[in-house]
Amino acid sequence: MSKNSAKKIINDPLKCADxxxxxxxLAYDGKAKRVGKRSIVMNDLRPGAPALLIGGGAGHEPIYHGLVGKGMGDGAAVGDIFAAPPPDIVLEATQAVNRGKGVLYLYGNYAGDIMNFDIGAELAEEEGITVKTVIINDDVCSAPPSEKGKRRGVGGLVPIVKLAGAAATRVDTLDELARIAQKAVDSTRTVGVSTKPGSIPATGEPTFELADDVIGLGMGIHGEKGxxxxxxxTADELAAKMLELLFGDDLELNAGDEIVFFVNSLGSTHMMELLILLRAARPILDAKGIKVHQTIVDSIVTCQEMAGVSFSITKLDSELKELWDLxxxxxxxxxx
Amino acid sequence: MSKNSAKKIINDPLKCADxxxxxxxLAYDGKAKRVGKRSIVMNDLRPGAPALLIGGGAGHEPIYHGLVGKGMGDGAAVGDIFAAPPPDIVLEATQAVNRGKGVLYLYGNYAGDIMNFDIGAELAEEEGITVKTVIINDDVCSAPPSEKGKRRGVGGLVPIVKLAGAAATRVDTLDELARIAQKAVDSTRTVGVSTKPGSIPATGEPTFELADDVIGLGMGIHGEKGxxxxxxxTADELAAKMLELLFGDDLELNAGDEIVFFVNSLGSTHMMELLILLRAARPILDAKGIKVHQTIVDSIVTCQEMAGVSFSITKLDSELKELWDLxxxxxxxxxx
Amino acid sequence: MELNPNQVRLMMLQVADAIIVAEPKLSQADRDLGDGDHGLGMKRGMEAVKAQLEPMEPASPEQVLVATGTAMMTSMGGASGAIFGTVYRAGGKALAGRATLDSEGLALFLQAALEGVMKRGGAKPGDKTMIDALAPAAEKAKEVTGQPVADALAAAADAAEAGKEASKDMIAQFGRAKTLGEACLGFPDAGALSVTIMLQTMAAFAKAA
Amino acid sequence: MELNPNQVRLMMLQVADAIIVAEPKLSQADRDLGDGDHGLGMKRGMEAVKAQLEPMEPASPEQVLVATGTAMMTSMGGASGAIFGTVYRAGGKALAGRATLDSEGLALFLQAALEGVMKRGGAKPGDKTMIDALAPAAEKAKEVTGQPVADALAAAADAAEAGKEASKDMIAQFGRAKTLGEACLGFPDAGALSVTIMLQTMAAFAKAA
Ligand SMILES: Nc1ncnc2c1ncn2[C@@H]1O[C@H](COP(=O)(O)OP(=O)(O)O)[C@@H](O)[C@H]1O
Ligand SMILES: Nc1ncnc2c1ncn2[C@@H]1O[C@H](COP(=O)(O)OP(=O)(O)O)[C@@H](O)[C@H]1O
Ligand SMILES: [Mg+2]
Ligand SMILES: [Mg+2]
Ligand SMILES: [Mg+2]
Ligand SMILES: [Mg+2]
Incomplete structure (x- = not known):
């Protein structure tokens, strides 16, 4: 039996993902259904449209599989806790969402996800399903702008999936869907920090260590180095540092630009804290003349009971703004 | 300086509420505005309609003040951390939401809230504003059905505010609004459990103690006894116990009844756990022939980083169901 | 012996400081039975009281006490904001027309405070609230009218202290502890502790005055 | 000396048990550099492998090894599901037409596994992945073809062990440790540890066979 020092309310720690x-x-109230081993797919899919398939490891709920729905992902392939979905799950999800126009894979930049989705794509192509892939790499602290390929996919996946999902309700070709999803990725940057680790249900062990008097600046959602x-x-100091890192990146943000600003809790950081951070961040955005078109304050990209927050900025051009407003x-x- | 062993991301621990x-x-993106010391009120209010004012202490975000909006509360009076709003704040909120048809106060059954809202109502009546009050007391574990007056207001406030908010978009009299809000209260029951305390920002102290190997069954959202x-x-055992307590109460639930089923995290309990509990609970509801019209799985009624969950059931008759669907x-x- | 308006002001400033210092003790008492914030609320109220009273040139004890109550009522929130706001507002108003605070005024003040609180919150003696310190203090003050106000305050403070101690053996009927049942036995009520500290500080001030 | 299909099956069942026992060690290695679940994924894969192999009456080593890879690939997910699934699937297919596993087959197996993994994940030796154990093992196996398979496996296991140790001095370029930079120095790669345990278990089985 594993430790359960986090007092997680679970049954068999090895069956948490299932x-x-x-x-x-069940939470989808009949709007989405289970497919195969561990995929979830919307019941009403627009006929003859290209499909948006998202996915990743479990344990970060509500992402990714909680982002399936109207104007969001058409379906999701779900892995085990912190593990990318295996290729056969990717394949079953691909088959279920495909409506003859091909499938866009949209997921975070992790070796496991890339390899498993790639194998899934190869299997799907063998069955005559066209697959394109857009990889989310919004985490500015994981590599310099010159090495985008090394950047992780973190909090920014929420606005990115939202925008791609909106596009999927409108466009007619896979290329067009991929173009917009890639634009959403290119327009999104995230900085995250962590103050306390979460723990893996099956081992009861925290996934990293962090001294009581420090914050991991730029840490990834599993505790990867930043x-x-x-x-x-203080919250004021932290908000300023996080925005400084966002502004220092290669996404141009000028006076008059409109953005989505997403303040995310990584798990146990309370919304009180998110709101105090938002209060600190907004005047800094205002001072640069950046217009916040929509604020999101929520806990959507999580890592069990990990504490920490991320700020994501998605810059909206007129095309993305129109999609955002759906x-x-x-x-x-x-x-x- | 206070302890911050919870590593809260804050500034001055005494200024958290402000x-x-x-x-x-800011999170309302211009849809609501600040009024007076610490009230928040929607910008677009239906003219000539009775108003719905909610409120309570801060530190439980997003409730109550995060439940203001279209089809929700018209405004909220916000107290300090864990403290009901003082009467002058209640008054300023009352004045701001009133459109000549009076104001319904809807809040949880706590001595502090009752006294402060009552004083606020007296001040408002002095200014010629009619006030009615409906008190939320959904917590079945805080007193037997014969002593409803002792029951606390907990997770069920979310469906209750949603239903009252929907009513406020439609009805023309304060009496009608109060009738529906009271019906929503009468149709709602909650059972909560806690596994770990949260802590007060200003003291850094956990608000209660709980041994590592026990769960507080029926505990309130501050750790009050259940x-x-x-x-x-296990999650399966816990879900069954919680539903047993709900079924044992005086809300009749028969085959064919339709409900809203709300699985709430009190703060740091991860959505993974909520979903595992939902998986356990639904077959039990199904076996009784109870139809879940809407499932909510979220962290809305919280107490800082407290761990624990609540199940709320709201029984929908045809009037409430129509309001729910708005x-x-x-x-x-x-x-x- | 009696206290002039400015002495009442200085006395209330000392009360404010005493409660602010006692914050951790008061919060701990509320942690045992409630949500752990009683000291914080009282401290917030007392800081507002200080801001009101420091620049004040009071014309009457009533003015000082009602201002104290209003400052508490509007700054604290929570159960104790309404309760202690009522203590000083209702109690203070009972001193209308009196130029000084003497032992007779003290009795009037405490009695009106008690009645105001009972009316406001619906609790009675024995329900394990601050009333269990306030009611014996009011009772005692009635017995000792005629004595110098310093002695009357000392007697009232002792009665409050005894009432606070007695609250340990009560089962709460109001406030957050009301669902605790027998689990609240052995702990004194937090608000009763505040009442006691307030009266003790007043007594010490009057004795030195 | 060579292993018949059923011996290969029994060997893989021992490998599965060895990895399952090593779960805490593997997870700890991943905790140092990644997200702490490597042992869990491998254990999940090995349980699926056991379910596949236990009832099997295999006709060839290829069949056993490809089934092992497929079971891992479809049950594990994560980086190691794709990587180790590829090891056994690509490696196993290289044994097509061979009735037994001898040291020549071992060299073919490890070489095809290595090429499959490098193609799949894009990593090369020195990037601090399981390749740093697999590549030297494959290299060594080529050198010792002609020896009994038990000796060849022992030599390959030693090479993997040395490669795993050498991975301590490498800076990760792939997987979750890729952003750690110098902070990953001193820790061996978790996947390299899995490769080492697998080859050591195979060598021990072959020696006893
Ligand atoms: N109905 C009531 N009548 C008198 N005093 C009350 C009543 N309800 C609560 N109190 C007092 O308020 C105190 C708690 O105050 P506080 O902690 O500030 O409020 P809250 O319960 O809102 O957190 C209790 O210790 C008790 O003395
Ligand atoms: N591109 C790659 N090529 C080869 N091996 C890799 C690659 N990426 C990761 N690995 C291996 O996978 C191991 C991590 O596996 P695991 O913890 O199961 O995956 P995840 O990173 O998805 O949690 C690493 O220790 C490394 O040996
Ligand atoms: Mg993983
Ligand atoms: Mg309180
Ligand atoms: Mg309290
Ligand atoms: Mg891992």
Whole structure:
């Protein structure tokens, strides 16, 4: 039996992925259905349209599989806790979402996801399904702009999936869907910090260590290294540092630009703290003349009971803004 | 300086309520505005309609003040951390939401809230504003059905505010609004459990103690006593116990009844766990022939980084179901 | 012996400081039975009281006490904001027309405070609230009218202290502890502790005055 | 000396048990550099392998090894599901037409596994992945063809062990440790540890066979 020092409310720690998946299907209230081993797919799919398939490891709920829905992903392939979905799950999801126009894979930049989705794509191509892939790499602290290929996919996946999902309700070709999804990725940057680790259900062990008096600046959502450790500081100081890192990146942000600003809790950081950070961040954005078209304050990209926050900025051109304003509905993010 | 062993990302621990409030106003993206010291009120209010004012202490975000919005509360009076709003704040909010048809106060059953809202109502009546009050007391574990007056208001406030908010978009009299809000309260029951305390920002101290191997069954959202301590158990066992307590109460639930089923995290309990609980709960509801019209799985009624969950059931008659199906939008809960 | 308006002001400033210092103790008492914030609320209220009273040139005890209550009522929130706001507002108004605070005024003040609180919150003696310190203090103050106000305050403080101690054996009927049942036995009510500290500080001030 | 299909099957069942036992060690290695789940994924894969192989009456080493790879590939997910699935699937296919596993077959197996993994994931020796154990093992196996398979496996296992140790001094370029930079120095790669344990278990089986 594993340790459960985090007092997680679970059954068999080795069955968490399967069980949460079964719960998730129920949470969709009949709007989405289970397919195969561990895929979830919308019931109403627009006929003759290119499909948007998202996915990744479990344990970060509500992402990714909670982002399936109207104006969001058409389906999701779900892995085990912190593990990319295996290729056969990717394939079954691909088959279920495909409506003859091909399938766009949209997921985070992790070796496991890339390899498993790639194998899934090869299997799908063998069955005559065209697949394109757009990889989310919004984490500015994981590599310099010159090495985007090394950047992780983190909080920015929420606006990115939302925009790609909106596009999937409108466009007619896979190329067009891929173009817009790639534009959403190119327009999105995230900086995350962590203050406390989460723990893996099956081992009960925290996934990393962090001293009580430091914050991991730029850490990834599993505790991967960022730009360094800084002393525990105030929300005002932290917000300024996070925005400084965002502004220092290669996404041009000028006066008059419109953005989506997403303040995300990595798990146990309370919304009180998110709101205090938002209060600190907005005047800094305002001072640069950046217009916040939509604010999101929520806990959507998580890592179990990990504490920490991320700021994501998605810059909206007129095409993306129009897509942003479409309604969407999912377990993880809903917009009127 | 206070302890910050929870590593909260804050500034001055004594200013959390003011600062989170300022952040919250920003999170509304111009749809709601700050009024007076610490009230938040929608910008677009239906003219000539009775108003719905909600409120309570801060520190439980996104409730209550995050439940203001289209088809939700018209405004909220916000207290300090864990403290009901003082009467002058209640008054300023009352004045701001009133459109000549009076104001319904809807809040949780806590001595502090009752006294402060009552004083606020007296001040408002002095200014010629009619006030009615409906008190939320959904927590079945805080007193037997014969002593409803002792029951706390907990997770069920979310469906209750949603239903009252929907009513406020339609009805023309305060009496009618109060009738529907009271019906929503009468149709809602909640059972909560806790596994770990949260802590007060200003002291850094956990608000209660709980041994590592027990769960507080029926505990309130501050750690108030429930029906007792039980040994740490599996999600399946816990879901069954919680539903048993709900079924044992005086809300009649028969085959064919339609409900809203709300699985809520009190803060740091991860959505993975909520979904595993939902998976356990649904077959039990199904076996009784109870139809889940809508499932909500989210963290909306919280107490800082407290761990624990609540199940809320709201029984929908045809009037409530019609109101439920109206869209709503707020920082804390949005529905297409 | 009696206290002039400015002495009442200085006395309330000392009360404010005493409560601010006692914050951790008051919060701990509320942690045992409630949500752990009683000291914080009282401290917030007392800081607002200080901001009000420091520049004040009071014309009457009533003015000082009602201002104290209003500052608490509007700054604290929570159960104790309404309760202690009512103590000083209702109690203070009972001193209308009196130029000084003497032992007779003290009795009037405490009695009106008690009645105001009972009306506001619906609790009675024995329900394990601050009333269990306030009610014996009011009772005692009635018995000792005629004595110098310093002695009357000392007697009232002792009665409050005894009432606070007695609250340990009560089962809460109001406030957040009301669902605790027998689990609240052995702990004194946090608000009763505040009442006691307030009266003790007043007594010490009057004795030195 | 060579292994018949059923011996290969029994060997893989021992490998599965060895990895399952090593789960905590493998997860800890991944905790140092990644997300701490490597042992869990491998254990999940090995349980699927056991379910596949236990009832099997294999006709060839290829059949056993490809089934092993398929079971891992479809049950594990994560980086190691794709990587180790590829090891056994690509490696196993290189044994097509061979009735037994001898040292020549071992060299073919490891070489095809290495090429498959490098093609799949784009990593090369020195990038601090399981390749740093697999590549030297494949190299060594080529040198010792002609020896009994038990000796060849022992030599390959030693080479993997040395490669795993050498991975401590490498800076990760792939997988979750790729952003760690110098912070990953001193820790061996988790996947390299899995490769080493697998080859050591195979060598021990072959020696006893
Ligand atoms: N109905 C009531 N009548 C009198 N005093 C009350 C009543 N309800 C609560 N109190 C007092 O308020 C105190 C708690 O105050 P506080 O912690 O500030 O409020 P809250 O319960 O809102 O957190 C209790 O210790 C008790 O003395
Ligand atoms: N591109 C790659 N090529 C070869 N091996 C890799 C590659 N990426 C990762 N690995 C191996 O996978 C191991 C991690 O496996 P695991 O923890 O199961 O995956 P994940 O990173 O998805 O959690 C690493 O220790 C490394 O040996
Ligand atoms: Mg992993
Ligand atoms: Mg309180
Ligand atoms: Mg309290
Ligand atoms: Mg890993």
């Amino acid at each position: 069980e949460l998946f079964e719960g998730l299907v 730009v360094g450790l800084i002393p525990m500081c 309604p969407c509905e999912s377990v993880g993010y809903t917009k009127l | 600062e989170l409030f300022e952040g919250l106003v 029906v007792g301590l039980i040994p740490m158990c 869209p709503c939008e707020s920082v804390g809960y949005t529905k297409l």
